[in-house]
Amino acid sequence: MEKITLSPSTKRKKYFLTKITLLSLFFSLFWFSARSILAQVNPRKFWTALPPSEFQIMTELIQKYNSQHSYHPVKLKNFSSPNLLFHALKTENAPDMALIDSRWIGSLSSKLTPADSILKKAGAAVEVMVESDTFTPIWKSCTFNRKGWIIPFSAKTAALVLNARDLKKNTEIVNLTQWSKISDKIKPHKNIQPIVLPFNWENADLAQLWKNFESSFATKNSTNFHRNLAALNVWWNWINRFQLASLHPYQASEDFSRGGSWILLPTETASLKSQFIVKPLPKNLKPWGYLQVDGIAFFGKKGWSFANYITDYSQLKFWSLKTNTVPVNKQVYLSPDYLQNLRLKRPWMKIYIQEISQSSPSFNQPHAFSKLKTLAKILKSCFKKQMTEIETVKKIQKLNLHSVISQ
Numbered sequence: 001m002e003k004i005t006l007s008p009s010t011k012r013k014k015y016f017l018t019k020i021t022l023l024s025l026f027f028s029l030f031w032f033s034a035r036s037i038l039a040q041v042n043p044r045k046f047w048t049a050l051p052p053s054e055f056q057i058m059t060e061l062i063q064k065y066n067s068q069h070s071y072h073p074v075k076l077k078n079f080s081s082p083n084l085l086f087h088a089l090k091t092e093n094a095p096d097m098a099l100i101d102s103r104w105i106g107s108l109s110s111k112l113t114p115a116d117s118i119l120k121k122a123g124a125a126v127e128v129m130v131e132s133d134t135f136t137p138i139w140k141s142c143t144f145n146r147k148g149w150i151i152p153f154s155a156k157t158a159a160l161v162l163n164a165r166d167l168k169k170n171t172e173i174v175n176l177t178q179w180s181k182i183s184d185k186i187k188p189h190k191n192i193q194p195i196v197l198p199f200n201w202e203n204a205d206l207a208q209l210w211k212n213f214e215s216s217f218a219t220k221n222s223t224n225f226h227r228n229l230a231a232l233n234v235w236w237n238w239i240n241r242f243q244l245a246s247l248h249p250y251q252a253s254e255d256f257s258r259g260g261s262w263i264l265l266p267t268e269t270a271s272l273k274s275q276f277i278v279k280p281l282p283k284n285l286k287p288w289g290y291l292q293v294d295g296i297a298f299f300g301k302k303g304w305s306f307a308n309y310i311t312d313y314s315q316l317k318f319w320s321l322k323t324n325t326v327p328v329n330k331q332v333y334l335s336p337d338y339l340q341n342l343r344l345k346r347p348w349m350k351i352y353i354q355e356i357s358q359s360s361p362s363f364n365q366p367h368a369f370s371k372l373k374t375l376a377k378i379l380k381s382c383f384k385k386q387m388t389e390i391e392t393v394k395k396i397q398k399l400n401l402h403s404v405i406s407q
Contacts, residue, residue, distance in 0.1 A: 043075040044303050045095035049085035050078055057322045065309050074306050082202060086369070094299035097307065102141040102293040103204060105149045106366035106404070113298040116148045122304060130311070138328045141293040141362040144406070149364075150295030151311050152328040154319060157355035158209060158290035160195075160282070161264045163256065164275035173261050179216035179234065179282045195238060196255075196262045203376035204369055208290055209263065210379060211361070211401070212281060215288040224402075228393045232382065239383050266352045270324035278348040283358060291359035293328070326352055361405045368404035375399055 050058055055078050066073040077095070079085040086104055094111055105112070119127040131139055134152050142150045162173065173194060198206065214231035222230075256262055257274045269278065281289060296307045309315065313331055317338055320327040324346070327333045333353060342349050363372060375396065382392040 043073045044097065044306055045077065046074050046303075046306070047077050047079065047085060047088070047095045047098040049080070049082045050099070054323050057319065061310060061315060061318070065306060069305060069309075072305055089299075096298070096300055097303040098297050098299070099153060099294050100150060100297045101204075101369070102150060102295060103208075103363045103369045103372065105142070105144045105364040106368050107370065108297070109144060109149065109366070111299055112149055113300055114147045114149050115142070115151045115296070115298060118298055118301070118304050118307070119148070119151075122308065126308075133313075133329050133331050135328060135330060135356050137291060137356055137359045137362075138293050140360075140406075141291060141364060142295050143362075144364045150297045151307055152293055152295045153311055153316070154294045154323065155326040155328050155356070156265045156267065156292045157326055157352045157359060158198075158212075158263055158265055158281055159269070159351050159355060160261055160279045161256070161269055161272070162261045162277045162279060163259045164277060166259050166261070174277075174279070176279075176282050179213050180230070181282075194261060196260050197235065197238065198263050199380070201265075204363075204372035205290075205292060206379070207372040207375040208292070208363060210375065212283070212288045212290050216282060225393060225397060228396050229389065232379075232389050232392060235379075236383070236389060266324050266326060266349060269348065269352075270346070276348070278351045280351055280355060280358070288361060289355050289359035291356065324349070326356065363405060365404040365406055371399050371401055371404055375401060 046062070048055070048058060058078075059076060062074050062076050079088065082101060085098070085100070086107075089098060089100070089104075089108055089111070100108070116127070119130060130151065131148070134142075135155075138152050138155050139148070142148055142152050160173070160176070198209065201209070210231075213235070214228050217227045217230040219227075256272050256276070263281070269276070283289065296303075296311060298304075298307070313329060316327060316329045317332045317335060319325065320332060321338065321341060326349075327338070332338055363369070378387075378392055378395045378399075381387050382389065387395075
């Protein structure tokens with residue numbers, strides 16, 4: 001076999017090609033390592049204020065994301081309460097992203113990057129799809145000044161949950177369609193409270209429920225003052241005549257077993273062990289249901305990759321099923337496996353989902369969140385007998401809450 005001898009010039013070319021290949025490989029490895037180190041030193045910061053059970057599920061989602069996106073890992077920080085998160089976002093250096101209450105939009109708008117601008121960079125098709133796949137009242141809650149400020153992630157509505165053993169004795173409550181139709185026929189029996197008011201809710205949540213309640217007392221010729229006074233009289237009578245609710249937090253799953261009808265969120269209803277039936281909140285002709293929306297907020301231009309991942313159809317469905325929150329995405333609700341889960345395990349959840357269409361007002365204007373918290377403090381002061389009903393209504397009127405409601 002004839003031996004092939006390379007010319008000196010060919011040898012030099014081969015040497016240089018080998019050297020270039022090795023150098024390219026070296027710099028590729030160096031760049032990969034450098035990017036990985038930089039990513040770990042400066043990850044995408046994501047703040048939340050989730051209860052322990054939801055925090056665990058969020059951690060699972062983030063771990064899955066980080067395993068697939070090593071260049072842009074997400075570092076999660078969870079606050080022990082929404083109020084602490086809100087205060088931190090107002091006063092501290094903001095993170096890249098946060099899961100915020102839509103009612104905070106007006107207060108935080110000066111620090112937020114509108115989600116609209118992030119979605120536009122992702123493409124017109126993505127922008128249209130996110131809006132069209134979201135339930136309209138939920139999307140509307142995430143907008144302010146004709147801009148979408150956060151990307152919807154989860155939602156909660158409220159309903160009247162009746163203890164099954166009380167149904168025959170509480171027929172007036174079972175057939176209740178308007179709060180204003182409540183009469184003296186509703187009486188306690190065996191020390192069981194007919195209706196339990198949710199004073200354990202966050203202040204803004206309680207205040208928003210009050211708006212649902214007092215709107216039911218509107219008549220053709222009534223003023224805001226008379227409507228508020230009529231509604232306040234009913235709550236006052238419930239508390240004083242029936243001792244309906246403590247002003248201290250309670251555990252719904254434990255106390256519900258004693259009887260009565262409770263105004264609950266779906267996450268609370270899922271924890272009940274006693275038999276129950278779920279009814280829509282009574283309403284007037286004008287829908288004023290309770291709706292609380294959480295969404296991904298941006299405090300800069302970073303984080304779209306993670307936001308796109310966590311608001312994807314698969315992750316939204318996973319979250320809704322695991323947390324018993326209302327799905328924000330129509331396609332999640334219409335998916336066969338989600339509907340089958342409702343039919344077999346959580347048929348009562350349909351009432352909470354139907355409540356979305358009855359929830360038109362959005363409290364996302366400037367100062368809305370602070371006014372809702374102030375309203376709740378006023379109501380609690382009244383129920384503690386620290387001020388009269390007339391004084392309470394006058395303070396409510398001064399708040400002018402209608403100025404911070406978009407419809």
